Amino acid sequence: MSQRTLVLLKPDAVSRGLIGEIVGRVERKAGWRITALELRTLERATLETHYAEHVGRPFYEPLIEFMASGPSVAMVVEGERVIEGLRTLAGPTDPIAAAPGSVRGDFGTVVRENLIHASDSEESAEREMKIFFPHLSN
Numbered sequence: 001m002s003q004r005t006l007v008l009l010k011p012d013a014v015s016r017g018l019i020g021e022i023v024g025r026v027e028r029k030a031g032w033r034i035t036a037l038e039l040r041t042l043e044r045a046t047l048e049t050h051y052a053e054h055v056g057r058p059f060y061e062p063l064i065e066f067m068a069s070g071p072s073v074a075m076v077v078e079g080e081r082v083i084e085g086l087r088t089l090a091g092p093t094d095p096i097a098a099a100p101g102s103v104r105g106d107f108g109t110v111v112r113e114n115l116i117h118a119s120d121s122e123e124s125a126e127r128e129m130k131i132f133f134p135h136l137s138n
């Protein structure tokens with residue numbers, strides 16, 4: 001089942017020099033392909049759309065601030081069961097609970113600065129790809 005998903009390497013991953021490390025893990029999965037990739041400091045408006053489901057939560061405002069604080073890498077990854085696979089590769093939201101071997105488990109300690117975002121469903125992936133790569137066709 002080939003799918004597409006939207007991945008962000010968050011500003012902490014970029015500032016810590018982990019782009020190559022994380023992109024390398026994605027590239028090494030058999031059959032997965034990166035089909036779009038951009039380094040960009042994300043606009044607040046873009047982030048507010050992306051994180052709309054979290055409006056009103058205590059972590060929302062600091063999350064937007066953090067995500068706008070420096071460049072991120074946005075990418076589209078395509079391949080076999082890539083939505084579930086990228087979530088596994090990332091690990092759970094809390095990096096201390098994330099198993100070693102996952103990106104968050106290997107490199108993170110605090111929940112906000114957890115290095116990576118990956119869409120959690122086909123619906124989210126479609127919605128999020130349009131936010132970060134509006135020019136991409138279906």
Ligand code: IDP
Pocket residue numbers: 059063092093111112113114116117118120
């Ligand atoms: P996910 O990124 O693992 O899918 P979500 O619940 O969608 O997790 O939360 C989005 C992002 O918001 C997280 O990746 C993390 O950066 C941040 N976040 C979530 N919960 C908390 C929290 O309790 N404190 C601080 N930041 C949080």
